[in-house]
Amino acid sequence: MQKKETKYIFVVGGVISGVGKGITSSSLGLILKNRGLKVTSIKIDPYINVDAGTMNPIEHGEVFVLKDGNETDQDMGNYERFLEINLTRINYMTTGLVYKSVIEKERNLEYKGKCVQVVPHIPLEVIRRIKEAGKNADADVVMIEIGGTVGEYENILFLEAARMMKLEAPKDVAFIIVSYLPTPQNVGEMKTKPTQHAVRTLNASGIQPDILIARANVGLDKLRKEKIALFCNILADRIISAPDVSSIYDIPINFEKEKLSEKICDILDIDSKKVDMKAWKKWEAFAKHAHNGKEVVKIAMIGKYFETGDFVLSDSYLSVIEAIKYSSYAQNRKPILTWLNSSDFEKNPAKLKELKKYDGIIVPGGFGSRGVEGNLNAIKFARENKIPYFGLCYGMQMMVIEYARNVLGLKDANTKEVNPNSKNLVIDIMESQKEILKNNSYGGSMRLGEYKAILRDGTIAKSAYETKEVLERHRHRYEVNPAFVADLEAKGLVFSGRSPDGHLMEIAELPKNKHPFFLGTQFHPEFLARPLDPHPLFTAFIKACINKNK
Numbered sequence: 001m002q003k004k005e006t007k008y009i010f011v012v013g014g015v016i017s018g019v020g021k022g023i024t025s026s027s028l029g030l031i032l033k034n035r036g037l038k039v040t041s042i043k044i045d046p047y048i049n050v051d052a053g054t055m056n057p058i059e060h061g062e063v064f065v066l067k068d069g070n071e072t073d074q075d076m077g078n079y080e081r082f083l084e085i086n087l088t089r090i091n092y093m094t095t096g097l098v099y100k101s102v103i104e105k106e107r108n109l110e111y112k113g114k115c116v117q118v119v120p121h122i123p124l125e126v127i128r129r130i131k132e133a134g135k136n137a138d139a140d141v142v143m144i145e146i147g148g149t150v151g152e153y154e155n156i157l158f159l160e161a162a163r164m165m166k167l168e169a170p171k172d173v174a175f176i177i178v179s180y181l182p183t184p185q186n187v188g189e190m191k192t193k194p195t196q197h198a199v200r201t202l203n204a205s206g207i208q209p210d211i212l213i214a215r216a217n218v219g220l221d222k223l224r225k226e227k228i229a230l231f232c233n234i235l236a237d238r239i240i241s242a243p244d245v246s247s248i249y250d251i252p253i254n255f256e257k258e259k260l261s262e263k264i265c266d267i268l269d270i271d272s273k274k275v276d277m278k279a280w281k282k283w284e285a286f287a288k289h290a291h292n293g294k295e296v297v298k299i300a301m302i303g304k305y306f307e308t309g310d311f312v313l314s315d316s317y318l319s320v321i322e323a324i325k326y327s328s329y330a331q332n333r334k335p336i337l338t339w340l341n342s343s344d345f346e347k348n349p350a351k352l353k354e355l356k357k358y359d360g361i362i363v364p365g366g367f368g369s370r371g372v373e374g375n376l377n378a379i380k381f382a383r384e385n386k387i388p389y390f391g392l393c394y395g396m397q398m399m400v401i402e403y404a405r406n407v408l409g410l411k412d413a414n415t416k417e418v419n420p421n422s423k424n425l426v427i428d429i430m431e432s433q434k435e436i437l438k439n440n441s442y443g444g445s446m447r448l449g450e451y452k453a454i455l456r457d458g459t460i461a462k463s464a465y466e467t468k469e470v471l472e473r474h475r476h477r478y479e480v481n482p483a484f485v486a487d488l489e490a491k492g493l494v495f496s497g498r499s500p501d502g503h504l505m506e507i508a509e510l511p512k513n514k515h516p517f518f519l520g521t522q523f524h525p526e527f528l529a530r531p532l533d534p535h536p537l538f539t540a541f542i543k544a545c546i547n548k549n550k
Contacts, residue, residue, distance in 0.1 A: 006134045007172050007268045010162045011145045012155075012209075014179030014198025019215050020242070020251075022075030024178050025145045026082035027252040031261040032141050033083060034280050036273035040137035041079035042091050042130060043072065045147045046154035050096040053446075061315035065475045065527055066092070069449025074318050075145060081322065081530055082252075090133045095154065098125050123161035130165070140270070150177065151201045163206040174267050177202060177209040178242075181216040181224070190216060192227050199232040210267050211238045211260070219243045238263055247290035249531065252283065286531050289329035297333040297545050299324060300358040302340045302378050303366065320364050320392065323529035327538040331546060342371030345378050352381045360388040360517070360545035363395030365475070365524060372418050376402045383510070388517035388544040390537070393476050396508055396520025397427045400480055400488065407491050408484075417478055426488075428481040446477045451499065451523070453506040459496035460519055461507045464540035470497070472506070472523035479522065480505035497521070517544035 009028070013019045022043070029039045049055060052063045053071030064077040070089035080087055102125050106116045134142040146162070148155040166173040179195040199209060212234050214220045220241035229236040240258045245251060255261070256275070265272045303317060321337060328335040338358070344351055355361060361382045363375055375395075379402040382389040391399040397415055404413035404426045412419075415427035450471050455462040462468075482503060485495060492514060497507030509519040521537065529535040 004138075004140070005169075005172055006131075006139055007141045007174070007270060008130065008134070008165060009141060009143050009174045009176060009264065009268075011143065011176045011178060012150055012159070012202065012207075013146075013148070014150045014177050014202070015182075015194045016180045017149050019149075019178050019180050020213075021145050021147075021178050022078050023248050023251055024176070024213055024242075025075070025143045026078040027248075027255055028176075028260060028264070029079065029141075029143045030082045030252045030283070031256050031275075032264065032272075034276045034283075035261055035265070036276065037140040037270070038138060039083055039141045039143060040085065040091065040133060040139040041076075041083065041087065041143040041145070042093070042133050043075045043079070043145050043147065044126070044155075044158050045073055045092075045094040046152070046158070047094050047147075048096040048099075049094055050100055051092070051094065062318045063475070064319060065448055065473050065524065067450040067473060071448065071475070073147070074315060077319050077322075077527065079143075084530055084532070085137075088136070090129060090136055093126065093129055095157075098122060098129070098157075101125055118157065119160060120164070122157050123164055126158055126161035127165055130161070141268075150198050150205075156205065159202075159205040159207060166207070171269055174211070174264060175202075175207055175209045176211045176213060178213040178215060181214055181220070183217060190218070190221075190224055192224055192231070195228060196231045199234075209234060211240060211263065213240045213242050215242050217244050238267075247287060249283075249287040249290055253287060256280075282532055286329065289332070290325070290334075292329075292332065292334055295333050296336050297328055297331075297542060298336045298338070298357070298359045299545065300338050300340050300355060300361045302342050302345075302361060302363050302375060317364050319524070319526040319529070320362065322531075323526040323535055323538045324362075324542070326529050326531055326534040327542040330534045330539060331542055333542065333546060335542075340378075342374035342378065344374060346371060346374030349377055352377060355381055355387060356385065358387065359548050360390065360541060362390045362392065362541075363398055364526075365393040365395070372398070376405070380406055383515065383518055386515055386548075388541060388548060389515075389519070390517070390541045391508075391520030392526065393474075393522060393524055396522050397478060397480070399518070399520040400426055400493070400505075400508055403491070403493050404484065404488060407493075408487055415478055424484070426481050426484045427478050429478055447474045449473060451506075453497040453523070454500055454502075455507070456494070456496045456498075459494060459507075460509050460512060460517065460540060461496040461537070464536040466536070472521070472525060473527045474523045476522060480508070516548065517541055 011021050011025045013021045029041055033039045051071045052073050062074040064072050064074050066088055067086050068088045072092040076092055102121055146155050146158045179198050181190050181195055183190045225236050225239050228239055240260055324335050375398045379399055401413050404410045410424040412422050413424045413426045414422040416425050416429050450473050453470050455468055494509050495505045496509050506522050525535045525537045
């Protein structure tokens with residue numbers, strides 16, 4: 001039997017950060033998958049952080065949690081959603097993680113007394129991880145996104161690893177650069193010079209791109225395409241125009257129009273099948289929903305990780321936003337999302353009346369004390385005015401505190417995270433976390449990854465899932481204090497999902513005859529929402545929002 005030759009596609013960025021490398025990798029992975037190829041994806045982050053868990057979401061965006069508990073960059077979520085696969089920690093690496101691995105091997109004498117050097121040992125560790133990820137997935141194609149922008153010193157060693165892989169197996173490695181072509185407003189002409197410099201900088205690392213994805217606010221004309229081909233030494237038909245689109249789910253469709261998957265197969269000598277038209281039609285139908293605006297559903301997102309200077313960073317809650325879209329599209333609705341800062345409802349409670357104009361309210365995950373009272377005011381308003389409410393992790397904890405204060409009558413009810421001196425800590429530190437906090441060992445130490453929950457009959461949760469047991473991903477350090485569970489349930493709050501041993505409260509809700517949808521989860525259901533397979537709890541929430549005014 002002939003040995004399978006795994007192919008490797010490296011995706012790098014030029015000119016600016018945020019140019020779209022992650023979406024390019026996800027989209028290319030999808031169209032290759034639709035050609036019958038088994039695809040997996042890797043993200044390489046140039047940070048010294050060992051993982052993304054300690055990064056500020058305002059600066060870096062959402063922390064995405066894999067099923068095995070690894071805290072990663074948000075692009076890992078895009079890979080899982082587009083490819084409909086579950087990735088593991090071998091699919092994510094940072095500079096810090098790679099150096100940590102090499103140093104640990106050196107301490108364990110795994111280099112057998114050799115002088116361990118930055119080159120070649122760091123690139124070799126990168127290559128080992130890339131190949132292991134491909135082997136674990138039994139992949140035909142491994143997509144590797146190298147974070148940062150060409151020309152930064154932080155990603156040089158990763159580019160060196162890519163160069164070494166190309167040298168080892170020239171026919172099995174391809175390079176794609178995603179570069180930005182600006183059109184200065186006062187000039188009125190698209191400029192190719194920054195991209196030329198980016199490609200030449202990449203050449204200085206010993207790498208010649210096979211394909212260039214030309215990102216711009218408009219499509220690339222023939223003149224620019226020919227100019228880039230000449231000065232960047234890339235065939236003109238391998239320069240792919242990638243103009244701005246209103247939905248990221250149009251990008252794979254644009255790539256197929258440009259015959260990108262066919263060109264990649266030609267470059268890597270891949271004997272691929274024809275496009276699976278049945279699967280492709282499903283994707284096209286889904287993508288079309290993003291443009292349907294006849295009927296809308298208005299959702300207020302009340303959070304604390306939106307503001308960064310004068311800008312709003314919705315990437316802090318990327319998976320939540322996408323999960324809302326998938327369930328809304330499935331109900332033939334276009335979601336209209338409004339970002340509301342929880343601190344506003346703390347400073348000015350009169351603003352709470354504005355919440356009546358929304359069909360539903362979501363309080364997503366978070367940490368710390370800022371904006372807590374504003375969140376509690378908003379949740380109380382949603383409960384009393386029968387506005388559908390969905391609390392995610394921190395949002396469930398806030399929901400339980402609000403109920404304990406205003407229904408159970410425990411006016412000082414709180415979470416230990418905010419007020420450790422409260423006499424009624426309805427949200428307390430998990431037992432497994434106490435020693436961790438005592439030793440200040442925060443990184444990768446929360447309850448992370450996939451855990452089972454048992455659902456209670458006759459509840460909204462059980463009706464939505466249509467199953468008795470579920471597996472969901474967690475990222476938290478605090479939980480509902482078991483000492484208060486009986487009193488809370490006696491006053492009408494239902495814990496409809498619990499850990500198998502019954503100790504951890506996973507889902508809290510009010511019965512449907514008391515409220516159309518007042519539900520919170522200790523886990524993060526958004527991590528399992530997929531474009532063609534919306535999450536059942538988000539769908540139940542959106543349905544309740546649609547029915548709010550009926």
